Amino acid sequence: xxxxxxxxxxxxxxxxxxxxxxxxxxxxxxxxxxxxxxxxxxxxxxxxxxxxxxxxxxxxxxxxxxxxxxxxxxxxxxxxxxxxxxxxxxxxxxxxxxxxxxxxxxxxxxxxxxxxxxxxxxxxxxxxxxxxxxxxxxxxxxxxxxxxxxxxxxxxxxxxxxxxxxxxxxxxxxxxxxxxxxxxxxxxxxxxxxxxxxxxxxxxxxxxxxxxxxxxxxxxxxxxxxxxxxxxxxxxxxxxxxxxxxxxxxxxxxxxxxxxxxxxxxxxxxxxxxxxxxxxxxxxxxxxxxxxxxxxxxxxxxxxxxxxxxxxxxxxxxxxxxxxxxxxxxxxxxxxxxxxxxxxxxxxxxxxxxxxxxxxxxxxxxxxxxxxxxxxxxxxxxxxxxxxxxxxxxxxxxxxxxxxxxxxxxxxxxx
Amino acid sequence: xxxxxxxxxxxxxxxxxxxxxxxxxxxxxxxxxxxxxxxxxxxxxxxxxxxxxxxxxxxxxxxxxxxxxxxxxxxxxxxxxxxxxxxxxxxxxxxxxxxxxxxxxxxxxxxxxxxxxxxxxxxxxxxxxxxxxxxxxxxxxxxxxxxxxxxxxxxxxxxxxxxxxxxxxxxxxxxxxxxxxxxxxxxxxxxxxxxxxxxxxxxxxxxxxxxxxxxxxxxxxxxxxxxxxxxxxxxxxxxxxxxxxxxxxxxxxxxxxxxxxxxxxxxxxxxxxxxxxxxxxxxxxxxxxxxxxxxxxxxxxxxxxxxxxxxxxxxxxxxxxxxxxxxxxxxxxxxxxxxxxxxxxxxxxxxxxxxxxxxxxxxxxxxxxxxxxxxxxxxxxxxxxxxxxxxxxxxxxxxxxxxxxxxxxxxxxxxxxxxxxxxxxxxxxxxxxxxxxxxxxxxxxxxxxxxxxxxxxxxx
Numbered sequence: 001x002x003x004x005x006x007x008x009x010x011x012x013x014x015x016x017x018x019x020x021x022x023x024x025x026x027x028x029x030x031x032x033x034x035x036x037x038x039x040x041x042x043x044x045x046x047x048x049x050x051x052x053x054x055x056x057x058x059x060x061x062x063x064x065x066x067x068x069x070x071x072x073x074x075x076x077x078x079x080x081x082x083x084x085x086x087x088x089x090x091x092x093x094x095x096x097x098x099x100x101x102x103x104x105x106x107x108x109x110x111x112x113x114x115x116x117x118x119x120x121x122x123x124x125x126x127x128x129x130x131x132x133x134x135x136x137x138x139x140x141x142x143x144x145x146x147x148x149x150x151x152x153x154x155x156x157x158x159x160x161x162x163x164x165x166x167x168x169x170x171x172x173x174x175x176x177x178x179x180x181x182x183x184x185x186x187x188x189x190x191x192x193x194x195x196x197x198x199x200x201x202x203x204x205x206x207x208x209x210x211x212x213x214x215x216x217x218x219x220x221x222x223x224x225x226x227x228x229x230x231x232x233x234x235x236x237x238x239x240x241x242x243x244x245x246x247x248x249x250x251x252x253x254x255x256x257x258x259x260x261x262x263x264x265x266x267x268x269x270x271x272x273x274x275x276x277x278x279x280x281x282x283x284x285x286x287x288x289x290x291x292x293x294x295x296x297x298x299x300x301x302x303x304x305x306x307x308x309x310x311x312x313x314x315x316x317x318x319x320x321x322x323x324x325x326x327x328x329x330x331x332x333x334x335x336x337x338x339x340x341x342x343x344x345x346x347x348x349x350x351x352x353x354x355x356x357x358x359x360x361x362x363x364x365x366x367x368x369x370x371x372x373x374x375x376x377x378x379x380x381x382x383x384x385x386x387x388x389x390x391x392x393x394x395x396x397x398x399x400x401x402x403x404x405x406x407x408x409x410x411x412x413x414x415x
Numbered sequence: 416x417x418x419x420x421x422x423x424x425x426x427x428x429x430x431x432x433x434x435x436x437x438x439x440x441x442x443x444x445x446x447x448x449x450x451x452x453x454x455x456x457x458x459x460x461x462x463x464x465x466x467x468x469x470x471x472x473x474x475x476x477x478x479x480x481x482x483x484x485x486x487x488x489x490x491x492x493x494x495x496x497x498x499x500x501x502x503x504x505x506x507x508x509x510x511x512x513x514x515x516x517x518x519x520x521x522x523x524x525x526x527x528x529x530x531x532x533x534x535x536x537x538x539x540x541x542x543x544x545x546x547x548x549x550x551x552x553x554x555x556x557x558x559x560x561x562x563x564x565x566x567x568x569x570x571x572x573x574x575x576x577x578x579x580x581x582x583x584x585x586x587x588x589x590x591x592x593x594x595x596x597x598x599x600x601x602x603x604x605x606x607x608x609x610x611x612x613x614x615x616x617x618x619x620x621x622x623x624x625x626x627x628x629x630x631x632x633x634x635x636x637x638x639x640x641x642x643x644x645x646x647x648x649x650x651x652x653x654x655x656x657x658x659x660x661x662x663x664x665x666x667x668x669x670x671x672x673x674x675x676x677x678x679x680x681x682x683x684x685x686x687x688x689x690x691x692x693x694x695x696x697x698x699x700x701x702x703x704x705x706x707x708x709x710x711x712x713x714x715x716x717x718x719x720x721x722x723x724x725x726x727x728x729x730x731x732x733x734x735x736x737x738x739x740x741x742x743x744x745x746x747x748x749x750x751x752x753x754x755x756x757x758x759x760x761x762x763x764x765x766x767x768x769x770x771x772x773x774x775x776x777x778x779x780x781x782x783x784x785x786x787x788x789x790x791x792x793x794x795x796x797x798x799x800x801x802x803x804x805x806x807x808x809x810x811x812x813x814x815x816x817x818x819x820x821x822x823x824x825x826x827x828x829x830x831x832x833x834x835x836x837x838x839x840x841x842x843x844x845x846x847x848x849x850x851x852x853x854x855x856x857x858x859x860x861x862x863x864x865x866x867x868x869x870x871x872x873x874x875x
Contacts, residue, residue: 023792023810027670030790155777177677180781185679192675192783339777348728350714356775384713401674401788411698412824413788 011058011200013065019199020393028393031400032066034415040070040403041122045085045131047074051195052128052151055395058198062396071122075114075132080106085131088165091158092130092150093317104164111135120144124403127172136171145406149176151195153319153340154184173406178320179341191402194344196395197325197386202298204329207306215303219259219291226256226369229308231301231326233262234275234292237317242358244281244288246314249362254369257287261304263295305330310368310375314361318342325390328352328382333375335364345390351382433490440489444482448475466527473523477515484512509564517557524549541627593628596648601625606654611800615651618642619804621658635805636793659798659874662839666802666832668794668809671787671816673709675702680782684771685730688722689761691782697750698784701824704744704753706785708819712811712859720744721780722757729778735764745853750823787820799840799874802832806867811859818854818862830854832866845873 017025042060044052056072063070077085084107087097111134120138124145127133129152136146148169154162154177162184169175169186176191177183183190197204216223228247232238240260247258260278264271275292282288293300305311311327313336320341327334328345334352336342346352353364368375388394404413423430452475459467491504528545555576562569584591606612606622612632613619618640620632629643678699682688692700703721720739727736738760747753765771774780794809796802806814817831827834829850837846848869854862 021810023808023813026792027672027790027810027812030670030792031672031788034790180677180681180783181777181779183677183679183781190677190679192677343778347711350711381711381713385711388712389710397672398674401672401786404788405674405786408788411696411784411786413786415788415790 011062011198013062015200016391016393019387020391024393028066028397028400030415031397031404032063032068035400035403036067036069038069038123038403039121040068040124040126041120042070042072042126042128043075043118043132043135044072044128045075045077045082047072055195056128058201058392059396059399062392063399066396066400068400073118075111075118075135077110077114077131081110082131088130088161089152091161092152092154092165094153094156094158097158097161099161108134111137124406126403130165133165133168136168139171145403146172147174147176147402147406148172149193150182151178151319153179153182153317155181157184174402176402179344181340189405191398191405193395193398193402194341194390195320195322196390196392197322197329198392199329203302204326205302207299207303211299212303212307215300216307218300219289219304221259221289221307222257223307225287226254226309227259227307228256228310228312228365228369229259229261229304230312230314231261231305231323232313232315234264234271234278236270236274237315238262239314239316240274240278240290241281242316242361243312243314244278246312246358246361246365247288248285249359250365250369251287254366256309256369257289259289259291259304259308261291261293261301263293301326302330305332308332310335310365312361312365313337313342314355314358315339315342321345322390324352325386328379329386329390331376331379331383333368333378334382335361335368337361345385346382347385350378351385352378429495433494436493437486437490440482440486444479444485447482448478451478465530469523469526469530473519473526477519480515481512484508484515488512506564510561513557513561513564517553521550521553524553590628593644596644597625597627597629599648600630600644606630606652609657611655611658611804613653613655613804614642614647616646635795635801635808637795655800659800660840661797662835664839666796666835666839668792668796668805668813669789669816670792670810670813671789671820672812673785673787676784676786678782678784681779682782683773683779685726685732685735685761685765686771688726688780689758689765692722692754692758692761695754695782696784697754697824698786699782700750700754700757702783702785705819706783708855709811709815709859714858720757722761725774725778725780726761729774729780730772732764732768735761735768738764743853743855744823745855747823748828749826753823787816787824789816799836799845799870803867803870803874806863806870811863814859814863814866842873845870848873 013025013028040063042056044056046053047057060070060072084099084103087099087103088107091097091099111132114132115135115138118135120135120142122144124147125135126147126149127135128149130150133148136148139146166186170188172188174189174191175183175186176193178192178194180192183192199205213223221227228250230238230240230243232240234240240262243260244258247256250256251258260282264275275290278290282290291304305327308327311324311332311334313321313324313327313334315321315337316339318337318340321336324334324336324342324345328351334346335355336346336352337356338346338348338354343354346354348354353367355361355364368378404415452471455467455471459471488505488508491501491508494501496504525546528542528549532542532545533539559569559572562572587594600606606625608622608625610622611620612622618632618634620634620640622630623633623639624631627644629641630647632640632642634640680691682691706721707724720742723736723739723742726732726739739757742753742756742760744753747756792809792813794805794813796805821827821831822829833846833850836842836849849866852862852865852869857865
């Protein structure tokens, strides 16, 4: 079982000082000093692809720079195993899946194989998502501190699957969820740790006007017309057709354009269909641009977000919705539906506007397009809100606090 | 013998003229010294420059020597000696004259250096070095002139000296500007050892040492920062002067970091909210009455608490929302009292408004409690100036800890700053001013600025 200890983040922890302040980084170092005799072992199912790998890829090197020995291992499984874990993933989201007892048996057998092959060396074993969850069976044998990080919206899971997972979760010393409504009533401590964005990554760093201009030119967008933008993969849960409907209501009175930018997912056969639906609905309207953005086009997404007048996230269901934080970081006024983790990011009328319908979205868009000062005020507040709560440095801090909490059960800890 | 007497008899005039010339010069010298030094003394009395006394003391004796040497030179000049001997005698007299002048200059420079540089700390340790530099310089210049008097070539020596000077300048090219600016800083006396300074590049602390190359400051974190004199001379420096009254014990700044712990408890209507509030721990009450303040610290005025926001936005009970928002945590001595007030307002409202509508799907109120980790920072304040400087640097978490956590959660009754100012500095007036500041009506940055302003006004 290989270990991914050689990953190097481009950014150094001190690079964040101009953004969050020197004292903030000093506090992170102090926290790190209190964990410098512990080894933290992350375990998930892949080094590449997916949000968890992306987070760990950025986060592990930063934590290491604080003097904490954090490492990262993955479990292995065959295609059948990962098909089952995909079903489990969907079932946690509340999707009805047919998972048989044979599937559960195979899940357990793969876990046992991984338990034999994977060296569990960490003082703290930090398990991500359901795939490696059953490794906690080893706790009885080896002890240590165990924490389970659930990156999935578990607010309304399939009960059979949840009950299956529950018998493992209760053996952990702590569980971590991304939003309050993702949590369940458990006998173990549950922590709220939101995901984060990296302000120094290609997707969020400052861009020159020339780069933004060249991206807009490449996609043949009108640079003089106000732009409403939604960035999301083509998925019914992101409601691209609803976005077009809201735009059409706005366009009756305000001269503006809509950009729907996103990609399709190879593991989601519906996405091509949704893209086609959006293209069909947009056809004949020169103010609607449906852009299929290839994976890895972070600079392009960044440029579109920075060029936008208002950014929309009209999801029907959402995990955390970090595209909202990305928009807020760029000081853009945001209209979003109050689902999933979006409510943590958009405080209605303070850091953006929440809506619950197509009409509500259209109303809010009109408000922001015609009231620039109000839109700017929301954008400024949104930027401060993300700076305070959704940057990777806060994520690092929360993880370090979680690890410390495993050794100190009291509500007030003096170090 | 008789030949000599005979010769003197025949040539007495040849002897007498030089002797008379010498004696005349000597007498003129004595007379001139008296007159000129009387004039110098009168000038010295009028002059405020202390150096006049040094000049008079230094030149009183050599002045007479110079007239003796002048007399000798003139005597030789008027004598009937062979021109070759006259030349040698003249060179000897000139050399002695020059040596006397060199000694006088060296003596005067030594006295002036000691007089002026003893007062300046930066130079005090360097006095022997400076004296030696002056001695060597005067001797070299004098030597070159003497060589010239004796007709010896000086050009090679001058070239050699110039080359050595160039090599020295090249070797010290990085050090020389520091030396220059160091001298400038010390001479201007704008900053001194013990002063508290702050540079525009962000360094601040007490000056612990000023030397030729750099200036050492001890920062509030206790570390030693060395600033090259060139940097210090070119940057904007605020000098706050000497330390203020020292506290009987210093203020150690702490910070607290919060992790949010989910309880799994949630309310969908007012009834459930009130019931869950009754059983809620202090850390839950604390979290929901302070979370918005911390998470949205950029907003003024902040919505008071999560309960007020939820009943307004999710349940549509706007009147109750206003009533809950108007509860000022500052008015309550404990979290328990605050909790009872929240429950009282909700139950009172429910008694008059039986419509207990449910929150829309996905908008339940989730009870969260905060778990705090308290850490000592490296910042310590021994007086109010240090306190102000640290206040400018610490995180809002640290301010939050000393103002909010200390009073309500750690049950200290007051904020930590007021307690320290009263107990350790004995300044009850200032302590009260800070204690009476309602922290819930400011953003955290606004609170920081207000405290700094209050202390600055009080200190100045």
